[in-house]
Amino acid sequence: DQQVKQNSPSLSVQEGRISILNCDYTNSMFDYFLWYKKYPAEGPTFLISISSIKDKNEDGRFTVFLNKSAKHLSLHIVPSQPGDSAVYFCAAQGGSEKLVFGKGMKLTVNP
């Protein structure tokens, strides 16, 4: 059973607009959440993280929101740029679990 779910496999947005990537989790023991970006034939690149004691973390154009009661987190990219086009993975860790990844979502930012 998938503990971390990214229900939308892909998202397409226009350059300059906001990209919102969603992630749901089932394990209430998860207490640290991360977003990674991945290009083909490369390893995942760390983007931003959030601890369960916070509900928001910002880093430049990237903001992650955590809703613990809904077991939901989202990544906002504003403004979106063509170079942001990649596969984005949501990951979580905590309890007895090491890093558990979602299946990924392909973001395409059109010029």
Add this chain to the structure above:
Amino acid sequence: KAGVTQTPRYLIKTRGQQVTLSCSPISGHRSVSWYQQTPGQGLQFLFEYFSETQRNKGNFPGRFSGRQFSNSRSEMNVSTLELGDSALYLCASSLWGGDGDTQYFGPGTRLTVL
């Protein structure tokens, strides 16, 4: 600071053979984790090493094994290769591997089993 490096980047093997992959972590990082990425299963945790000891293990058969050296470099071995072992194998390092400690990934080794 140099990132995580993995060698080789590409490998082609045949069924029944064995393979060893290598990972050098970021300087100062003592935790090394290995992941398998396949189109169907996504990124799955294999095992984690810290101070030369396997600290955590994912749900993979015993054909998958690893070790860590005193300089924190790690190797992963897969014996009796099967077609289904074809995947991208990723190594990640972090300072201590605990909760809240970010893992940084290498570029991966693409293994093809024929």
